[in-house]
Amino acid sequence: AQSVTQLDSHVSVSEGTPVLLRCNYSSSYSPSLFWYVQHPNKGLQLLLKYTSAATLVKGINGFEAEFKKSETSFHLTKPSAHMSDAAEYFCVVSERNYGQNFVFGPGTRLSVLP
Amino acid sequence: ETGVTQTPRHLVMGMTNKKSLKCEQHLGHNAMYWYKQSAKKPLELMFVYSLEERVENNSVPSRFSPECPNSSHLFLHLHTLQPEDSALYLCASSRTGGDGYTFGSGTRLTVV
Numbered sequence: 001a002q003s004v005t006q007l008d009s010h011v012s013v014s015e016g017t018p019v020l021l022r023c024n025y026s027s028s029y030s031p032s033l034f035w036y037v038q039h040p041n042k043g044l045q046l047l048l049k050y051t052s053a054a055t056l057v058k059g060i061n062g063f064e065a066e067f068k069k070s071e072t073s074f075h076l077t078k079p080s081a082h083m084s085d086a087a088e089y090f091c092v093v094s095e096r097n098y099g100q101n102f103v104f105g106p107g108t109r110l111s112v113l114p
Numbered sequence: 115e116t117g118v119t120q121t122p123r124h125l126v127m128g129m130t131n132k133k134s135l136k137c138e139q140h141l142g143h144n145a146m147y148w149y150k151q152s153a154k155k156p157l158e159l160m161f162v163y164s165l166e167e168r169v170e171n172n173s174v175p176s177r178f179s180p181e182c183p184n185s186s187h188l189f190l191h192l193h194t195l196q197p198e199d200s201a202l203y204l205c206a207s208s209r210t211g212g213d214g215y216t217f218g219s220g221t222r223l224t225v226v
Contacts, residue, residue, distance in 0.1 A: 034214050043116065043204055043217035090157070092214075102215065104157045 002027040002093045004105035012111040019078040021108045023065075023091035026072065033074040034092040034102075035065055044090065050074065061085070086112045117141045120205050120218035127195065128226055135190040135221045137205030146188040147215065148180060149204040157204070163188060164210075195225045 007022040025031060032051045036044040048059025055067040061084075065076045074091060091105040118139045127133050137146065148160040162170035163182040177199075179191040188205055202222050206215040 032214075036215075036217075041220075041222070043118075043120075043219040044206075044215070045116065045217070046214050049214050106156045 002031060002095045002103050004091050004093050004103055006089075006091055006105040006108045008108050009106065010109045010111065012113060013081045014113045015083055016080050019063075019076070019081045019085065019110065021076040021089050021091075021110065023074045023076065023105060024072055025074060025091070025093045027093055027095050029095045032094045033065075033067060034094070035059065035063070035074075035076050036090045036092060038088045038090065038107075040087070047076070047089075081110075081112045083112050083114065086110055116216050116218065118205060118207055118216050118218035120203075120221050122221060123219065124222045124224075126224045126226060127192070129195060129197075131195075132191070132193040134192065135203055135205075135223075137188040137190075137207075137218055139186055139207040139216070139218075141207060141209075141216060143207035143209045143216070144185055145208045145210065146182060146185075147206040147208075148188070148190050149206065151202040151204055151220070153201075161190075192223075195223075197225050199223065200225045 003026045005024045034049045035047040037047050038044045047063050048057045050057045050067045058064045063078045065074050088107045088109050090107050092102050094102045121136045145164045147162050150158045159172050160174045161180045166182050177194050181189040202220045204220045205218040208215045
C-alpha cells in the first residue's frame, strides 16, 4: 500500500525567499504524484502532477517539483515566495490509474512573512 | 470556478434536522468522491462512486447517506448529526486514468 509523509506541518518563509515543502512517499509500484493547494475556506486546487513523464514538473504560480525515485521524494519548490502563496499544501500519491486510490499527506501550512 | 460546484457553501443545522449537500460536475468525469476535512486532521475519504456505483465506503456512520443519480451529480444526505460532524465537506471528481482530482469549494457544515 502507498503512503505519504510531509515532514513539516508548518513552514514559514519571508516574502521573496525560496520555498521548499518536503514530501516523501512509499509505493509498491510506479506512482503518480500530485501537489494540491488549499487557501483558507476554499477547496483544493491542483498545482502540478507527475505521471511518469519528465521528472521535473512545472506547475501553476511558479511552483515546481522534482520526482526522485532513489530518494522516494517529490519536494515542492518555488524560487521566490509571494504573500498569496500562504496556504495549506497537500502531497498526494496514487498507485493505480483508476482515480480511486489517492492517498493524501497530512498537509503543510505555509506562512509568508512580509 | 473549478468545474465542480458544491451547494450550499455554508450550512448550520440542528442535530434533529435533515439536510442534503449537493455536488455537480460537467467535466465528463466518471468518478466522484466525498471527503471530510476537520480541523487539525488529515482529509478523510468518505465515499467513492465510479460509474454511478458506490465502490468505497470508509466506515462512515449511517447518518451520512450518499446518492449518485447520474455521473454528473452527487449528494450527501444528512440526518441526526452530531456536533463532531461539523467540518468542511469536499466533493471531488476524476476521470479514470489518474489525472488527479478536481475539487469543489466545499460546504462548511456546523452542527449545533
